[in-house]
Amino acid sequence: MKKLLITIDGPAGAGKTTVSRALADRLGYRYIDTGALYRGVAYGAKTRGVPPGDDAALARMLAGLRLGLQRTEKGLRLTADGEDITERIRTPEISMLASAVSARPAVRAFLLQVQRELGREKAAVFEGRDMGTVVFPAADVKFFLSASEETRAQRRFAELQGQSPVSLEEVERDMRRRDEQDSTRALAPLRPAVDAIRIDSSAITIEQVVELMLGHVARAAG
Ligand code: DC
Numbered sequence: 001m002k003k004l005l006i007t008i009d010g011p012a013g014a015g016k017t018t019v020s021r022a023l024a025d026r027l028g029y030r031y032i033d034t035g036a037l038y039r040g041v042a043y044g045a046k047t048r049g050v051p052p053g054d055d056a057a058l059a060r061m062l063a064g065l066r067l068g069l070q071r072t073e074k075g076l077r078l079t080a081d082g083e084d085i086t087e088r089i090r091t092p093e094i095s096m097l098a099s100a101v102s103a104r105p106a107v108r109a110f111l112l113q114v115q116r117e118l119g120r121e122k123a124a125v126f127e128g129r130d131m132g133t134v135v136f137p138a139a140d141v142k143f144f145l146s147a148s149e150e151t152r153a154q155r156r157f158a159e160l161q162g163q164s165p166v167s168l169e170e171v172e173r174d175m176r177r178r179d180e181q182d183s184t185r186a187l188a189p190l191r192p193a194v195d196a197i198r199i200d201s202s203a204i205t206i207e208q209v210v211e212l213m214l215g216h217v218a219r220a221a222g
Contacts (some may be wrong), residue, residue, distance in 0.1 A: 042101050111215070
């Protein structure tokens, strides 16, 4: 079967990560979590005291930052300069900071190259916000996964249980702010590509979403 490049975009909490990972597993493809790269940059900025709005300082930092995504038996791991930061990037603070740095031109230009390099071999599922619109406009199959605000907040809240002491209200507020920032920024805002297949996961299970996607992928692979 033809090896494809598949993109999955959508807002926070729509189930993108679970779906992308499951789809990649079913197809024997690589799964690339591009949000983790933005989180890695945010983590780098935080630990080095770089202000998220300072493009020049961010560019200087990026010139010396080595981000790596490794597939291990413990899942996909993110490293920054060789240090494993997988767990440290999953906090509400890093979520907001990732959203802030992701609006900066220096960061988007840097990660555009990183992501295109990762996509050279195809046979991959790329998850993010601008995969189908900016990074891989010629992707073989593009999905835009969404869900109602309420469903997304509840999913995110369940995910954070045992990790961060936050209330459902805080999760909802942060998610709304992040969606607003991600959708209204000037560069590569979150929006569906014109040729994206739109799926709403509010009323169906993650397994059903994956089955639906597999059907589209099989048709595209011929
Ligand atoms: O998917 P995530 O929640 O891990 O992403 C964290 C932030 O990174 C998100 O708020 C916006 C940004 N991001 C982006 O701008 N473009 C992408 N392709 C992926 C993430």
